[in-house]
Amino acid sequence: MDFTFTEDQLLFQESVRDFLQNEVTCERIRASWETDSGRDTALWNQLVELGLTGMTVPEEHGGLGMTELDFVLLAQECGYVALPEPLVHTVMVAVPMLNELGGELAAEWLPKIAAGDARVVVGLQQCLLVEDAHIADLLLLQQGNVLVAATADQVFLKHNESIDPSRKLFSVEVQAGAQQIAEGEQAATCVANALNRGALGCAAQALGLAQRMVDLSVQYTSERQQFGKPIGSFQAVKHHMANVAVQLEYARAPTHRAAYAIANGQELAAYAVSHAKIVACEAANLAAKNSHQVHGAMGYTWEMDLHIFMKKAWALANTWGDTGFHKSRIGDRIFAPRAALGAGATFA
Amino acid sequence: MDLEYTAEQHTFRGEVRSWLAANVPDQPLQTFDTAEGFKQHREWEAILNKGRWGMVTWPESLGGRACDLIEWLIFEEEYYQARAPLRVNQNGIFLLGPTLMEYGTEEQKARILPKMANGEEVWAQAWSEPNAGSDMAAIRSAAKLEGDRYIINGQKTWSTRAVWADWCFGMFRTDPESERHRGLTFILVPLDSPGITVRPIAQLDGLPGFAEIFFDNVEVAIENRLGDEGAGWSVAMATAGFERGLMLRSPARFQETAKRLVELYMANRDSADGDPAVKDAVLRAYLNAESYCLTTYQTACRLNKGGKIGAESSTNKIFWSELDQNMHATAISILGARAELLPHAPAAQGVGNWLDGWLFSQSGPIYAGTNEVQRNIIAERMLGMPR
Numbered sequence: 015m016d017f018t019f020t021e022d023q024l025l026f027q028e029s030v031r032d033f034l035q036n037e038v039t040c041e042r043i044r045a046s047w048e049t050d051s052g053r054d055t056a057l058w059n060q061l062v063e064l065g066l067t068g069m070t071v072p073e074e075h076g077g078l079g080m081t082e083l084d085f086v087l088l089a090q091e092c093g094y095v096a097l098p099e100p101l102v103h104t105v106m107v108a109v110p111m112l113n114e115l116g117g118e119l120a121a122e123w124l125p126k127i128a129a130g131d132a133r134v135v136v137g138l139q140q141c142l143l144v145e146d147a148h149i150a151d152l153l154l155l156q157q158g159n160v161l162v163a164a165t166a167d168q169v170f171l172k173h174n175e176s177i178d179p180s181r182k183l184f185s186v187e188v189q190a191g192a193q194q195i196a197e198g199e200q201a202a203t204c205v206a207n208a209l210n211r212g213a214l215g216c217a218a219q220a221l222g223l224a225q226r227m228v229d230l231s232v233q234y235t236s237e238r239q240q241f242g243k244p245i246g247s248f249q250a251v252k253h254h255m256a257n258v259a260v261q262l263e264y265a266r267a268p269t270h271r272a273a274y275a276i277a278n279g280q281e282l283a284a285y286a287v288s289h290a291k292i293v294a295c296e297a298a299n300l301a302a303k304n305s306h307q308v309h310g311a312m313g314y315t316w317e318m319d320l321h322i323f324m325k326k327a328w329a330l331a332n333t334w335g336d337t338g339f340h341k342s343r344i345g346d347r348i349f350a351p352r353a354a355l356g357a358g359a360t361f362a
Numbered sequence: 363m364d365l366e367y368t369a370e371q372h373t374f375r376g377e378v379r380s381w382l383a384a385n386v387p388d389q390p391l392q393t394f395d396t397a398e399g400f401k402q403h404r405e406w407e408a409i410l411n412k413g414r415w416g417m418v419t420w421p422e423s424l425g426g427r428a429c430d431l432i433e434w435l436i437f438e439e440e441y442y443q444a445r446a447p448l449r450v451n452q453n454g455i456f457l458l459g460p461t462l463m464e465y466g467t468e469e470q471k472a473r474i475l476p477k478m479a480n481g482e483e484v485w486a487q488a489w490s491e492p493n494a495g496s497d498m499a500a501i502r503s504a505a506k507l508e509g510d511r512y513i514i515n516g517q518k519t520w521s522t523r524a525v526w527a528d529w530c531f532g533m534f535r536t537d538p539e540s541e542r543h544r545g546l547t548f549i550l551v552p553l554d555s556p557g558i559t560v561r562p563i564a565q566l567d568g569l570p571g572f573a574e575i576f577f578d579n580v581e582v583a584i585e586n587r588l589g590d591e592g593a594g595w596s597v598a599m600a601t602a603g604f605e606r607g608l609m610l611r612s613p614a615r616f617q618e619t620a621k622r623l624v625e626l627y628m629a630n631r632d633s634a635d636g637d638p639a640v641k642d643a644v645l646r647a648y649l650n651a652e653s654y655c656l657t658t659y660q661t662a663c664r665l666n667k668g669g670k671i672g673a674e675s676s677t678n679k680i681f682w683s684e685l686d687q688n689m690h691a692t693a694i695s696i697l698g699a700r701a702e703l704l705p706h707a708p709a710a711q712g713v714g715n716w717l718d719g720w721l722f723s724q725s726g727p728i729y730a731g732t733n734e735v736q737r738n739i740i741a742e743r744m745l746g747m748p749r
């Protein structure tokens with residue numbers, strides 16, 4: 015039993031954190047909102063150079079051959095800066111799906127992802143819309159009981175604007191020429207795994223988002239003065255933040271366990287992911303609510319950076335399986351006859 | 363990361379399980395808030411100690427097994443699954459014991475720990491005073507050094523299990539000129555000392571679960587001072603850390619409550635689902651107990667590797683106490699009209715001991731530092747908000 019990350023994993027997290035915090039500033043995010051695609055090619059190329067897009071690409075395809083567990087701490091850091099680029103989607107969802115499908119498709123696209131020559135996205139029915147379809151060279155799409163691979167010229171896209179200007183969402187119509195890549199049980203497994211990985215990505219980012227909102231609020235309430243003192247010295251304000259800290263503290267380990275469960279193909283992965291998604295997104299939603307409250311009217315403005323993080327938190331809570339979906343999966347497990355529950359059952 | 367138990371850990375679990383299966387009394391003991399129940403629980407401590415299961419984290423020389431924190435968590439999982447008796451000497455073994463190992467002299471350890479381990483000497487905590495509750499630095503009970511003894515005068519209150527306990531430990535003001543955290547000293551006091559009056563206080567269930575302790579020129583040998591004179595505050599903070607932290611409230615207790623709550627819900631589903639909030643509350647309770655377990659394991663692994671725990675331990679106290687209160691509130695609403703009935707009432711089938719648990723869960727957010735005080739600590743020391 016060792017529930018800690020390795021030195022290497024922690025060092026990697028630290029260096030990616032430094033990079034992201036230096037590069038992905040709120041100004042840069044706002045600038046990306048003004049562009050047509052909303053995407054920042056220069057930033058994506060930097061991520062490629064750091065080897066990040068190829069993290070989960072096997073070494074024989076030019077990647078680093080790492081797992082979801084290696085990436086989960088980095089996904090938290092992506093959340094902390096509200097990274098608009100689809101790094102979490104690429105590393106956590108698209109690449110693992112290609113890994114699972116294998117064959118020529120994987121051999122063709124994985125090296126390109128690692129090298130930054132192509133972008134691949136996944137679209138599942140559970141998600142309603144497809145993230146970043148407009149910049150994808152290849153789309154892996156669930157169509158009923160089958161999976162198809164469509165290149166950019168084989169899809170018709172309709173943009174759906176999100177309250178989070180960083181999120182680019184599309185309804186996708188597949189045109190002629192798209193190729194069926196999996197059916198039956200294989201397709202169902204791929205879809206289920208992709209959904210779990212996407213939900214894990216949301217949970218990890220939610221942890222980062224919550225932490226960022228706490229940090230912004232601590233800073234703001236230490237500076238803003240009313241009644242002759244910093245508002246952060248008022249107990250009601252403190253307790254708003256302490257409540258977030260408590261929830262956040264207890265959302266991390268479930269998220270790390272979910273990453274471990276996926277990386278090790280554990281039977282309880284689906285349950286572990288749903289647990290993580292619920293508690294991490296709840297922590298982020300509470301962070302949004304309480305951070306907004308302690309910012310007063312400033313929190314209700316476009317100008318204040320807080321909303322960059324709030325809106326992402328709101329969106330992530332209901333995508334890659336909404337609360338109802340994840341709670342019902344938990345219910346299926348714990349309300350089942352003869353469920354193994356209680357002390358000693360957690361790691362059994 | 364490796365979330366599998368090792369072969370040794372499995373073996374250890376098996377040993378704990380079979381020993382408990384052979385030794386846990388068939389009939390639940392009476393509550394330790396009665397004289398007879400207290401005696402029964404004291405005897406149980408002796409049995410545990412004889413099997414070297416009394417305090418598995420203690421060194422072997424003291425009758426322990428030098429277990430690490432993961433083994434401790436495994437032990438607790440088995441202990442709660444076996445529905446073994448509550449630990450009447452928890453203030454001793456979980457709180458004072460570790461404090462003594464850190465701050466005590468060799469003589470103190472040799473004199474005190476063995477009798478603590480076998481239940482011969484049961485310990486009560488004596489921090490609170492009528493005017494020093496959350497504000498523990500307002501302690502006024504005084505100890506004056508005269509030669510080789512302290513003369514103690516004053517009053518402590520809310521001292522759990524002091525009615526039948528043998529000793530108490532707490533802080534006393536040794537420097538009458540001092541204020542707040544300074545000038546306080548950590549002293550251990552035999553409760554049968556002349557000049558001590560213990561007045562039981564009935565708790566919500568009507569039983570004398572705690573007591574006031576009056577000190578009237580009580581003489582205590584200087585050997586019973588723990589740490590230096592005037593250093594009481596820092597010694598006490600170590601004890602309080604153990605109380606909030608891993609030792610006193612390991613996850614197994616709450617996971618078993620969550621499991622019983624799921625069972626209660628399943629057995630009463632037809633009526634319980636009338637309130638759609640109940641199912642969600644049960645689900646949440648289960649998840650939160652799991653979160654508590656996972657987080658505790660992660661912390662324990664970090665500590666095993668030499669990590670440290672800081673102000674974030676205050677989140678722990680809030681999390682388990684509110685989880686416990688919520689779980690019991692849910693059980694009470696599932697039980698409906700039966701919930702108010704004492705277990706021996708004729709119409710009280712299937713009520714289990716939820717009512718008792720419900721009452722006790724009300725005290726969780728209060729004792730061991732109220733949750734408001736913990737939130738202050740989190741905001742100021744963990745998050746760095748201005749004072």
Ligand SMILES: Cc1cc2nc3c(=O)[nH]c(=O)nc-3n(C[C@H](O)[C@H](O)[C@H](O)COP(=O)(O)OP(=O)(O)OC[C@H]3O[C@@H](n4cnc5c(N)ncnc54)[C@H](O)[C@@H]3O)c2cc1C
Pocket residue numbers: 486487488489490491494495496497519520521522523572725728729730731732733734735738
């Ligand atoms: C079941 C039980 C067992 C106990 N066992 C022991 C024992 O064995 N030994 C022992 O010494 N004590 C024991 N206590 C006492 C316990 O430690 C105190 O009750 C606790 O420290 C709170 O003090 P108080 O009761 O005086 O409440 P007060 O300090 O009067 O607090 C009342 C309310 O005011 C709030 N409050 C106070 N100060 C602040 C602040 N600065 N900021 C925000 N809110 C504040 C509190 O949070 C609380 O809600 C026990 C208590 C209970 C309920």
